[in-house]
Amino acid sequence: MKVEDYKVLLVDDEPDILEFVSYNMRKEGFQVLTANNGQEAIAIAEAELPELIILDVMMPEMDGIETCEEMKKIPALKNSIIAFLTARGEDYSQIAGFDAGADDYITKPIKPKVLISRAKALLKRYRSGDEMPETNESHIIKIGDLTIDRERYLVINAGEELILPKKEFELLVLLVSKPEKVFTRDEIYNTVWGDNIIVGDRTIDVHIRKLREKIGQDHIKTIKGVGYKYVV
Structure with a gap:
């Protein structure tokens, strides 16, 4: 898809910010x-x-975190990429954003050219069905009590259906693609987020923690100083 084929939704309660960012993105096409x-x-x-979707965090009535959580419940938006653009750079705010299912966290102030570059990098991963390793010829992955349907973005764990945010899903697919293989943090970043996307150091840790909460604490092992592996 070309730049002009992409729709970007900007959400901010400050009209000046909306006008400035939208002007620069429209100028880019x-x-x-x-x-x-x-x-x-x-x-x-x-x-x-x-x-x-680029969301401000601090908004009245429904803030960006709540908005992101609600969007993630809408099946039609499962492939939409959500990034936060906010002046709040504290760790707890970033963690809250990733917990809500966001794909990236961009802190203000940011130069228009840098923002455009980040947007393009994120969009390169939109609906890229070939970015994750294939484990077999089928779109269904079965391992132990876990079944993953890659076409439906559906995970069934011990009979319970789970709808995971996009990055959690992709991270899980990567780990189960080669059980017992230790994936380094760099491998995970490059495969799930892309080597041209800058994310915080806590990003992987937050996503791993959320996965463990949903599929059990024993399946994803931390290899200290190296990365993570999936064990049956």
């Missing part, structure tokens, strides 16, 4: 939609199905 609150953003996202 993106189709830009805007919303100034979470409820409006959800309605627009459901109607327009943007490939990329």
